[in-house]
Amino acid sequence: MTTATRTDTGTLRDLLDAPGPFVSVYFDLEVRPQRTEEAEARWRDLAGRLAREGVDQRTLDALTTRVLDALPGTGTLALFATNDGEIRHTVELPGAARGDIAEFSPVPHLLPLLEWRQDHPARVVAVVDRTGADLLLYPEGSTEPERRLVQGPDDEIVRSQPGGMSQMRYQHRAEDSWEHNATRVAEALGTALSETSARLLLLAGDVRARQYLTKHLPQWVRRDVTIGQVSGSRSEDGSAEERTAQVEAEAARAGHARTEGLLRLLEQERSPGGHAVMGVNETLEALSVGRLRILAVTDDPQDQRTAWFGPSPTDVRERREDLPEGGGPEAHEGRLADVAVRAALLTGADVRVLEPDLSPTPAQGTAGLCRYSYS
Template sequence: MKLGYLQDVYENSGPFVTVYLDTSGDDQDASKEIELRWRSAREQLSRNGAEEHDLRAIENVVGEHGWRAGQRGQVLVAAGGEVVFRDELPEAPEEFADDELARVGPLPHLMPYLRLRSARLPYVLALVDQTGADLHVVDAGRHSGSTTVEGDGSPIHKSSRAGEGSEKHHHDVVEEQWLRNAKQIADEIDKQALRVGAETIVLAGDVQMRKMVHDHVRKGLQDSVHATEASHRDRNASEETLQREVSETVRSAVRERVNATVEEFDRELGQHDRAVNGWAETVGALQRGQVRTLLRSRQEVGEPPETLWTGPEPNQIATERRTLTELGVAEPESVSADAAVVRALVGTDAELVLIDPERSRLTAGIGSVLRYSDSGGGN
């Protein structure tokens, strides 16, 4: 899970107010119930030192949803009198501990949100035919956009009406046109995929054009391309069927990435090379900017630390205060351990993979695959 879409959150100065709300409901009493839940959370946040301007900012957007009814929730983060992050939860935060539902601190409390939501891979969906393509682009923050590639529209189809010589010439002209259009589509896919860091590219539409486009997508992206038979560029094509297949393709890609990461972690750990295990070694690796992918258990196991020490910079993170003072941090702060870890991951461009406890040999529910090997240990 890439976390770059959270970068803007950490551009703000704390304290941060984080609240998780059950905003479920599709009946007439829903708004009243949501208001009561918010009132309770507001009182708790106020007791914990939340600024009134932050509470008012959150209050203005409580219960605003862009999708789905029924069981759902919201995560809202405010700082400096503004909501600096908001997202919808796929279910109500019913299993959260009371101290996770409403929190005030030097950093936003986002690990519960990351654990609850499904992993989101940024992707590009391209519906292609001989004349061009419709591209739908979704980034890791679930923000989407669309663009259209219009190729050379004439002639489109091969013909058998002409004589043998002219027929071959016509076929050659058409295939050259298709090839030019395929290259133009592939170039736009490359551009959009690089823009959002797409980890999956889904091709739908005409079978022959799908293959031609696939062949011309840049080499570094070709392994990420998946084809679906679900749709074509006809506006009357089934959106429901297409979306179902796209969702399954993305879920499959997520499973493959998790499996590959777990296998890599276990292998590197066995070789005592590019992997570390447990809190002390992982925090030390985060401090050095070594972590490429952090593995975290979806449920708490062992005895993780409640807090870590942090400085102003994302990689200023340690298990002991003196480690940071020795590095020149004047006033280290004690913060929630997971909050410190998430900021370090975002600030060092590392990825997060959440796994079930039985999937790997994590010590106390945490470990990391490293960018490079280093003999340094934890701190």
């Protein structure tokens, strides 16, 4: 059995490359005190439905073990298994609360996981003082950071009070030290942002140190990265929990802003010669030639439209007869949104999941931005 605990695109591509059919489960781990039996009963209901849909007993036993071992917990447990008893991917999604989902289908149901991931974009937090900084690096889809300590080169950070000209000299020396240390932190932040591909930087700590730091950030950071503020300092002042909550809120806000920006760009690029495609046919056509750069798709549980896909990432059509050579024996029919997501991830496109009541909603709940336009 192989188990993954990440939500990165590479891991999801490995999952999509596995032979189906797949069992996709999202199980709410929130349990009221002393009421674990209620969660166990919820799982038995889901397992019974999966059994009636054709999931074999080995797979159900493996899923049951994993679910019960996770109780009680927080957030949502996402599980993906093939119908041979092997769990291909499992990950806990803190803060996710969508209710229980269990599907048995030819392609994994990744939309709830992707929607959670886009609310947790890559980000870097810097808690600074006049000697250096504590950096927290969050890759996309992560709630546990990598921690780095940055220590500035200068240790003369306190202004002496000797009086007269000496006081001014000591003051300048201290401020030079603060600036040197801020320069070291700025360099480390540039590296951290590049490594994580983060476009969100959150600063906390000493106000003067943050001013010096902002001054020395690389030009590309000041141009391309959203810079925000959160509370707390490097000292043990009890602020870490509150700061973590603020970071989560700022990350979700940045994720929503990115979605809104994509919707605006789709509207702008709808003109002749633009890069936008709208509706099912245009979007699937772009996916079928590897032309799509970003897929925007609505996750609507009531939408039962389907599409067909074959073994190649670009074998994707609304009708089976439109696949190359009719798709052959390896053609499968799946939920339209899931089939589009599969093609997008396997051809290197990004995916943005839209809520059903989002306005403006793309035509037929499906759209995309292309790498190039047809003249």
